[in-house]
Amino acid sequence: MNNRNIQVFQDTVMRLLHRGAQKNLENLIQKSHAVDLAHVIHLMDNDQDKRAVFGLADLQKKAAILQELEIQETLSLIENLEYPHVVEILQRMPSNVVTDIMGQLPRENSDEILKLMEPQGSEVIEELLKYPEDTAGGIMTTEFCALQIDTTVEETIRKLQTELELDHIFYVYVINHGRQLVGVLSLRKLLQAKPQTKIEEIMIPDVIRVKTDTDQEEVAKMVARYNLLALPVVDEENKLVGIITVDDIVDIMREEATEDILKMGGAGDVEISERSSFKSARTRLPWLFISLLGGMIAFKVMSYFQVTLQAAILLAFFVPLMMGMSGNVATQASTIVVSGLSTGKIRVKEIGWILWKELKVGLLFGVVYGVIVGAFANLQYGGTFHNLGLVVGGALVVSMTLAAFIGSILPIVFEKFKIDPVLSTGPFVTTIADIFGIFVYLYLATFIHGVS
Amino acid sequence: MNNRNIQVFQDTVMRLLHRGAQKNLENLIQKSHAVDLAHVIHLMDNDQDKRAVFGLADLQKKAAILQELEIQETLSLIENLEYPHVVEILQRMPSNVVTDIMGQLPRENSDEILKLMEPQGSEVIEELLKYPEDTAGGIMTTEFCALQIDTTVEETIRKLQTELELDHIFYVYVINHGRQLVGVLSLRKLLQAKPQTKIEEIMIPDVIRVKTDTDQEEVAKMVARYNLLALPVVDEENKLVGIITVDDIVDIMREEATEDILKMGGAGDVEISERSSFKSARTRLPWLFISLLGGMIAFKVMSYFQVTLQAAILLAFFVPLMMGMSGNVATQASTIVVSGLSTGKIRVKEIGWILWKELKVGLLFGVVYGVIVGAFANLQYGGTFHNLGLVVGGALVVSMTLAAFIGSILPIVFEKFKIDPVLSTGPFVTTIADIFGIFVYLYLATFIHGVS
Numbered sequence: 001m002n003n004r005n006i007q008v009f010q011d012t013v014m015r016l017l018h019r020g021a022q023k024n025l026e027n028l029i030q031k032s033h034a035v036d037l038a039h040v041i042h043l044m045d046n047d048q049d050k051r052a053v054f055g056l057a058d059l060q061k062k063a064a065i066l067q068e069l070e071i072q073e074t075l076s077l078i079e080n081l082e083y084p085h086v087v088e089i090l091q092r093m094p095s096n097v098v099t100d101i102m103g104q105l106p107r108e109n110s111d112e113i114l115k116l117m118e119p120q121g122s123e124v125i126e127e128l129l130k131y132p133e134d135t136a137g138g139i140m141t142t143e144f145c146a147l148q149i150d151t152t153v154e155e156t157i158r159k160l161q162t163e164l165e166l167d168h169i170f171y172v173y174v175i176n177h178g179r180q181l182v183g184v185l186s187l188r189k190l191l192q193a194k195p196q197t198k199i200e201e202i203m204i205p206d207v208i209r210v211k212t213d214t215d216q217e218e219v220a221k222m223v224a225r226y227n228l229l230a231l232p233v234v235d236e237e238n239k240l241v242g243i244i245t246v247d248d249i250v251d252i253m254r255e256e257a258t259e260d261i262l263k264m265g266g267a268g269d270v271e272i273s274e275r276s277s278f279k280s281a282r283t284r285l286p287w288l289f290i291s292l293l294g295g296m297i298a299f300k301v302m303s304y305f306q307v308t309l310q311a312a313i314l315l316a317f318f319v320p321l322m323m324g325m326s327g328n329v330a331t332q333a334s335t336i337v338v339s340g341l342s343t344g345k346i347r348v349k350e351i352g353w354i355l356w357k358e359l360k361v362g363l364l365f366g367v368v369y370g371v372i373v374g375a376f377a378n379l380q381y382g383g384t385f386h387n388l389g390l391v392v393g394g395a396l397v398v399s400m401t402l403a404a405f406i407g408s409i410l411p412i413v414f415e416k417f418k419i420d421p422v423l424s425t426g427p428f429v430t431t432i433a434d435i436f437g438i439f440v441y442l443y444l445a446t447f448i449h450g451v452s
Numbered sequence: 453m454n455n456r457n458i459q460v461f462q463d464t465v466m467r468l469l470h471r472g473a474q475k476n477l478e479n480l481i482q483k484s485h486a487v488d489l490a491h492v493i494h495l496m497d498n499d500q501d502k503r504a505v506f507g508l509a510d511l512q513k514k515a516a517i518l519q520e521l522e523i524q525e526t527l528s529l530i531e532n533l534e535y536p537h538v539v540e541i542l543q544r545m546p547s548n549v550v551t552d553i554m555g556q557l558p559r560e561n562s563d564e565i566l567k568l569m570e571p572q573g574s575e576v577i578e579e580l581l582k583y584p585e586d587t588a589g590g591i592m593t594t595e596f597c598a599l600q601i602d603t604t605v606e607e608t609i610r611k612l613q614t615e616l617e618l619d620h621i622f623y624v625y626v627i628n629h630g631r632q633l634v635g636v637l638s639l640r641k642l643l644q645a646k647p648q649t650k651i652e653e654i655m656i657p658d659v660i661r662v663k664t665d666t667d668q669e670e671v672a673k674m675v676a677r678y679n680l681l682a683l684p685v686v687d688e689e690n691k692l693v694g695i696i697t698v699d700d701i702v703d704i705m706r707e708e709a710t711e712d713i714l715k716m717g718g719a720g721d722v723e724i725s726e727r728s729s730f731k732s733a734r735t736r737l738p739w740l741f742i743s744l745l746g747g748m749i750a751f752k753v754m755s756y757f758q759v760t761l762q763a764a765i766l767l768a769f770f771v772p773l774m775m776g777m778s779g780n781v782a783t784q785a786s787t788i789v790v791s792g793l794s795t796g797k798i799r800v801k802e803i804g805w806i807l808w809k810e811l812k813v814g815l816l817f818g819v820v821y822g823v824i825v826g827a828f829a830n831l832q833y834g835g836t837f838h839n840l841g842l843v844v845g846g847a848l849v850v851s852m853t854l855a856a857f858i859g860s861i862l863p864i865v866f867e868k869f870k871i872d873p874v875l876s877t878g879p880f881v882t883t884i885a886d887i888f889g890i891f892v893y894l895y896l897a898t899f900i901h902g903v904s
Contacts, residue, residue, distance in 0.1 A: 033658075033660075033678070035677055035678050035679075043799070157643065160640070160643050161643045161644050162644075187639060188612070191609065191612050191613045192613050192614075206485075208485075223702065224699075224702045224703065224706060225487055226485070226487050227487075227699035227702075228699075229681060229698070229699075246681070246698050246699075246702070247676075247679035247680075247681075247698075249702070250675065250676045250679075250698070250701070250702065250705065251676065253702065253705050253706070253709070254676060254705070254795070256709075257705070257708075257709035257712070258791050258794075258795055260709070260713060261712060261713065261716060261787060261790070261791050261874075261877075262787055262788070262791055264713060264716050264717070264787070265716070265783050265784055265786070265787025265788070265877055266780055266783055266784055266787075267784040267787050267788055270784075270788060272788055272791055272792040272795065272797045272798065273792065273797040273798065275805070275809065277809050277812035277813045277816060278816070280788075280809065280813055281813045281816045281817060284784050284813070284817075285817070285820070287780065287784065288777065288780055288781065288784075288817060288821065290780075291773075291776035291777050291779070291780040292773070292776075292777065292821060292824075292825070294772070294773075294776050295770075295772050295773025295774075295775075295776045295777065295825075296773065298769075298772030298773065298776075299769045299770060299772070299773060302768065302769040302772070303766075303769050306765065309765055309768060310765050313758065313761055313762050313765065313768075314755075316754065316761060316765075316768040316771070317750075317751045317754040317755050318747075318751060319768070319771060319772065320746070320747050320750030320751070320754070320771065320775060320886060320887075320890060321743075321744070321746075321747025321748065321750065321751060322747075323747075323772060323775060324743035324744075324746050324747045324750075324879075324882075324883060324886065325740065325743050325744065325747065327743070327882075328718055328739065328740055328742075328743040328879050329740065331717050331718055331879075332717055332718055332719040332722075332736050332739065332740075334717070335713060335714055335716070335717025335718075335719050336714070336717070336719055336722060336724055336732075338713070339710050339713050339714055339724055340724040340725065342710075343706070343710055343724065345724045345725040346724065346725065347495070353727070357727065357729050357732065360729035361729045361732055361733045361736070364729060364730070364733045365733060365736075365737070365740060368737070369740065369744060372744075373744070373747075422713075425713075425717055427776075427780050427783075430776075430779075430882075431776060434772060434776065435772075438772060
């Protein structure tokens, strides 16, 4: 559903709810997609309404709805339910989502719930809780299909028909008697093979895999690069312990893209839907400190050239322009380098030509805008201030070249020191370029002013 | 393979190539994943080497390699091949990739190739070429599995075993006699059903679908929201004409994330790996124009307050600080609003509280930094300039509040006028906030200076 349809759907749900048309509402919920129901619950203002709608869904749908909601919403929906009911819902959810929920519950509640789960289920969750959240182990699920190497095709198909309760069967993995991952089967191969064939004979032996401690960003890159629907996760001994599915990767990619944009905007890891001004401000405050520091340094630079500025106040009027142009060119350069590095279109080995290219771009910009602004300055104020055009134009040439250089080298330096290079494209690069821009400009002004 | 392994792999390939160890190289290529081969070819400097390695792969692998390369690299690899050979490779590729390649070839070449393709294949491509690139029609493939509503389960499984040449069977779609999409089957349901059952009885009737003209960003959102592996595409008459697979969506999401970051950095749709400084500069030049314009306006604002500045040159030294703080707060606010709108965490209906929250955040920032900087200014220069602390501190309070407001309302205005809101978070918002910051500051200085 798009936003307009969701609105209509929400209105219908609310009307039925407030009219007390329980039976009709139950029918509507029965027929609706869990994703849309989750969306409507998310959009509701009133916690009581949320619980009422959620309460009318069957167990399977409740499980599906909770998977779509944010963790805090999930917790508030289940907090009033009896533990056995919660367990019934959780047992219909993938293990990775259950683990996320358990990790957020107060210890006493999660212990109580784990006790009620089937012993096998609770062991799995306790195992998964050990992995850090942003690693392959932290995002994998344990719902996968793995069969012994000497299983026949006939047995495999029977197992798929009867035993397994998997929503999607992405791939059938093949393991040896030590549970080590040795191969993968496509369903097509399986359907085309003779019934008595052992799966060892039709499997693909080189399986792309990750370790439990692989970073989730690396996992996302591998899934994207190799066009996988699921990626198996193995432990230190190469035993298959879980899979990561492409739909979870899609969610992770969306999260990471949003995070990158927030970092670029100098908003750090602010919670977008945070309603408290105070909390939002606290997360963002440190980022402004960079600008404060930059402003202080710029103050010092300008007071250093006080005599020059005093002699011709006109010079000060060009300071914002110098800052704007330098800051903008530097941000462009750093953004391009960061994007290039993260997409793999630029290799660290190629730093040489990137810097060289950006230097030339900066010079080109400097000359174009230097001539325009310099000519304007000279025409307008050449009478009052001798050589103003030369100062302004020359400063633009030097500072824009320098800004392009700073902008392209900074992300590389960040990368070298293992700091996320996206951070360099935010207030950081602008501030540095601004200060250099002002300094170059006023230095040149003093110099030319001195000799003229 | 990660970057280090790829480096080792590339070195091995190059060594075998330059030693003329054709047989060994052929074996290595045979055993390697097409994605890794494509990566190595992409990293090679020399076109002749690229062609040599590509030439040693078999037809299936050649097709797989070309799918991973950028379109320009693909064209340069096939330009020297005989048409019949090219056709043999293309027939092993998904129709959407073939369409992209055909769209880039000179008309005479693509006509020649289309003529050589089986009549059916060439018709499909000609049909696909009609859709705009960034719509569902432009990214869909025609390799899907669709069966008539009265097919039995037994027949369906036989068809999957024998007729179809699909790499991944994502879903089996069910169509009526008018080729209209009426349902979808999961492979699990299929395997579990009785052989004589008609697929109509076990299909899921409400299939999530898009039209050929749906925008690709909307398509990506639907695939992510509903956790789909493939999304069917229908024409105006609801006839099934193609599918979009999740692996293509993953690629599109990566592209769009990169585009957003470039737009934020004020670099527009620059080609990251563009080696020509001139071309790169030409794409980025217009964005700098915003800063130029902003600089000119700031110039006018400052010259308007010339008398005040002349009387106390010290005031000018705080201009960069005012600009930096206002620009940064505005960028934070607009980034948060843009991210919130695009992830759906903020609804347009909620604009009221967003603006209100940002106003409070801006005020809070203004008070905190206003007190700090104001106190510093008064202690340091209170003797020379009476009430300097009040001017600087007060200006920070007003301009940061204003900047937060501008930053949060601008993306909403952009959205209203159907301009991509990400554009507002770039140089645009900074420039506007800068100018307001300078104006408020100098106005206040003049006012307090006047009365003191």
